[in-house]
Amino acid sequence: MRIQGRNIGIIVYLLALFLPIYWLLNMSFKTNGEIMSGLSFWPHQFTLANYRHIFTDPAWYNGFLHSLTYVALNTVISVTIALPAAYAFSRYRFIGDKHLFFWLLSNLMAPPAVYAMPFFNLYYSIGLFDTVWAVALAHCLFNVPLAVWILEGFISGVPREIDETAALDGYSFPRFFTRIFLPLIANGIGVACFFCFMFSWVEQLLATTLTTVNAKPIVAVMTRVYSAAGMDWGLLAAAGVLTMIPGGIVIWFVRNHIAKGFALGRV
Amino acid sequence: MRPAQEREPDMLDKPWNNRAWLFVIPVLIFVLFSSIVPMMTVVNYSVQDTMGQNQFFWNGLVWFQNLLDPTTDIGGRFAGALVRNLIFSLVVLFFELPLGIAAAICIPRHGWKVGATLVLVALPLLIPYNVVGTIWQIFARQDIGLFGAALNRLGIAYNDTQDSTSAWATIVIMDVWHWTGMVALLSYAGLKSIPDAFYQAARIDGASRWSVFRNIELPKLQKVLVIAVLLRFMGSFMIYTEPSVVTGGGPGSATSFLSLDLVKIALGQVDLGNAAAMSLVYNLITLSICWIFFTVMTQIERRGTV
Numbered sequence: 001m002r003i004q005g006r007n008i009g010i011i012v013y014l015l016a017l018f019l020p021i022y023w024l025l026n027m028s029f030k031t032n033g034e035i036m037s038g039l040s041f042w043p044h045q046f047t048l049a050n051y052r053h054i055f056t057d058p059a060w061y062n063g064f065l066h067s068l069t070y071v072a073l074n075t076v077i078s079v080t081i082a083l084p085a086a087y088a089f090s091r092y093r094f095i096g097d098k099h100l101f102f103w104l105l106s107n108l109m110a111p112p113a114v115y116a117m118p119f120f121n122l123y124y125s126i127g128l129f130d131t132v133w134a135v136a137l138a139h140c141l142f143n144v145p146l147a148v149w150i151l152e153g154f155i156s157g158v159p160r161e162i163d164e165t166a167a168l169d170g171y172s173f174p175r176f177f178t179r180i181f182l183p184l185i186a187n188g189i190g191v192a193c194f195f196c197f198m199f200s201w202v203e204q205l206l207a208t209t210l211t212t213v214n215a216k217p218i219v220a221v222m223t224r225v226y227s228a229a230g231m232d233w234g235l236l237a238a239a240g241v242l243t244m245i246p247g248g249i250v251i252w253f254v255r256n257h258i259a260k261g262f263a264l265g266r267v
Numbered sequence: 268m269r270p271a272q273e274r275e276p277d278m279l280d281k282p283w284n285n286r287a288w289l290f291v292i293p294v295l296i297f298v299l300f301s302s303i304v305p306m307m308t309v310v311n312y313s314v315q316d317t318m319g320q321n322q323f324f325w326n327g328l329v330w331f332q333n334l335l336d337p338t339t340d341i342g343g344r345f346a347g348a349l350v351r352n353l354i355f356s357l358v359v360l361f362f363e364l365p366l367g368i369a370a371a372i373c374i375p376r377h378g379w380k381v382g383a384t385l386v387l388v389a390l391p392l393l394i395p396y397n398v399v400g401t402i403w404q405i406f407a408r409q410d411i412g413l414f415g416a417a418l419n420r421l422g423i424a425y426n427d428t429q430d431s432t433s434a435w436a437t438i439v440i441m442d443v444w445h446w447t448g449m450v451a452l453l454s455y456a457g458l459k460s461i462p463d464a465f466y467q468a469a470r471i472d473g474a475s476r477w478s479v480f481r482n483i484e485l486p487k488l489q490k491v492l493v494i495a496v497l498l499r500f501m502g503s504f505m506i507y508t509e510p511s512v513v514t515g516g517g518p519g520s521a522t523s524f525l526s527l528d529l530v531k532i533a534l535g536q537v538d539l540g541n542a543a544a545m546s547l548v549y550n551l552i553t554l555s556i557c558w559i560f561f562t563v564m565t566q567i568e569r570r571g572t573v
Contacts, residue, residue, distance in 0.1 A: 009373035014387055020406040020444065021390075023413045027405065039416055081293040088290035093281045100291065102561050107302050109557045111505035113526035114546040117533040118305030141301040144294055204397045204508045205526075209534065219397045233411065240398045247393025248386070255382040258389055262449060263456035263491050 028237035035233045050238035063221035066132055073136035075196040078143040086151030104145040116209045123210055134210040143196045154188025191261030194254045312543035330544035341541050344528060352524040356503040359442045363499055367450025374455050388448045400512025403441040431521035434514045438522050441509055450495045457491040490567055497560040525549055
C-alpha cells in the first residue's frame with residue numbers, strides 16, 4: 001500500500017512537470033492563426049511549418065550549431081584541465097589548498113550579471129568578441145570550478161592504495177593516470193562532462209552579451225520572433241521544443257549516475 | 268557510496284606535497300583569466316567617473332556611498348532589489364526543499380522505472396533559462412496560455428504582467444517547477460546510500476513511516492541537503508534570465524531582483540560607476556554567504572555523517 005502511495009506521488013509530480021511542456025509542444029504544431037483564435041488542447045490544423053522554418057533558415061539552424069560548438073569546446077576544456085587539479089585536491093595537502101578550493105568554489109557562485117560588462121570589455125580587447133571561443137572561455141568561469149568539485153568527490157571515492165600499488169608495480173605517474181586511474185573514475189568524468197554541458201547549454205546572459213552576428217547562439221536567435229509584425233508564437237514554441245532535445249539525449253547517457261552526480265560524488 | 272568512517276582517516280593522513288601545485292596551475296590560469304582580470308575592470312570603474320570620450324577621473328568612494336545609502340536614488344533601488352531577492356530566495360527554498368525530498372522518497376528504487384523517472388525529473392534542468400522563461404510566459408498568458416486562462420475561468424483575477432501578486436506567484440511557481448528536480452535528485456542520492464538493513468530494523472521495531480523519515484532518512488540526507496540549500500540559494504540569488512523573459516522585472520519594479528537591476532544599469536543605461544559599485548557589493552554578499560555554507564559543509568564532512 002505504501003508503494004502504491006509513492007507511485008501516485010511520483011505520477012502527480014511528473015504530470016505537473018510536463019503540463020507546461022505539453023502546452024509548448026502543442027503550440028509548436030499549430031499555425032499562428034489557430035494559436036491566436038483561442039485555446040485548444042491539441043492542434044486542429046496540424047502543421048510542421050514551424051519546424052521546417054527552423055531547419056531551412058540558416059539564421060536558426062546556425063544558432064543551434066554555434067551553441068553546440070561552444071558547449072562542446074567548453075566541456076572539453078573544463079574537464080581536461082580540472083582532472084589534474086581534482087586529483088591534487090583529493091590526494092595531497094599543500095600550501096593554501098583549502099583557500100584555493102574555496103576561492104574556486106566562490107567563482108561557481110559568482111552572478112553572471114556581474115561579469116557581463118567586464119567580459120564584454122575583455123573579449124572585445126583581445127579580439128575574441130563574437131566568436132564561439134569567447135563564450136566557451138567565459139563559461140569556464142563557473143564550469144572549471146564545478147568540474148573540479150565533482151571530480152574531487154569521485155576521486156576521493158577511489159582508495160589511495162590503488163595509486164600506491166601501481167607505483168610499486170613500476171607504473172610511471174602519467175601511465176598510471178591514463179591507463180589505470182582514468183578508467184576507474186570514468187563515471188565521474190561522464191558526470192562532470194554532463195554538468196559542464198548542462199550549465200553551458202542553459203546559460204543565456206553571457207552567451208548573448210558576448211556575441212552579435214557570427215557566433216549568435218540559439219538562445220539569442222529566439223528573440224527574433226519578437227518582431228514589429230507581432231509575436232510568432234508557433235516558431236518560438238518549436239524552437240523551445242528543439243532546445244530540449246540535446247539535454248534529453250545527454251541525460252539518457254548518464255541516467256544511472258545522475259543522482260550521485262548531483263550529490264557531486266559526496267554521498 | 269563510501270561510508271564516512273572510510274573518509275575520515277583518509278582526510279587525516281593525506282600526504283603533504285607542494286608539488287601538487289603543478290597540477291592546479293592550468294585551472295588557476297583559466298580561472299584567474301576569467302575572474303581576476305574582469306574584476307580589475309570593475310574595480311577600476313567603481314572608483315572613477317567619466318565625462319565621456321573615454322576620459323576618466325578619480326572619484327573615490329562616492330559610488331559606494333551612494334549605493335549603500337537607501338535615501339539616494341540608486342541606494343533605494345539597490346536596497347529594494349536586495350530585499351526582494353532575499354525574500355524570493357527564502358520563498359523558493361521553503362517550497363523546493365520539502366517538495367524535492369517528498370519527490371525523492373517517491374522515486375522508484377528498482378527496475379527500469381528508476382532510469383526513466385530520473386531522466387524525466389532532471390529534464391527541466393537542461394532547458395535553457397530563456398526557454399524556461401518562454402514556456403512560462405506562454406503558459407501564464409490569459410489568452411493563449413493554459414495556466415492563465417484556467418485561473419481566469421475559475422474566477423481568479425490573474426494577470427502576470429499587470430498585477431504584482433500574480434507576477435510573484437508566476438515567478439515562484441516557475442522556479443519551483445524548474446529546480447525542484449535538482450533537490451529531488453540530490454535527496455535521492457542520499458536516500459540510496461541508506462542500507463536496506465536500516466529499514467528492516469525499523470520494520471522489526473514497528474517504527475512508523477514518520478519516525479523512519481525522522482530518525483533514519485533525514486540524518487542521512489543532511490550532507491546533500493546542505494549542498495542543495497547552497498546551490499539553490501545561490502541560484503535564486505543570482506536569477507536573471509527567467510524573470511527577465513516572463514515579467515522583465517515588472518510590473519513596476521515588483522520582480523526586479525539584483526541581477527535584473529544590475530544588467531539594466533550596466534548594459535542598458537551604461538552607467539559604469541554605479542554598475543561597478545553594485546557589482547562589487549553584490550559579489551561580496553554572495554561571497555560571504557558562500558563562505559558560511561562552505562564552513563558548515565567542511566564541519567559536517569570533518570565530523571563524518573551522523
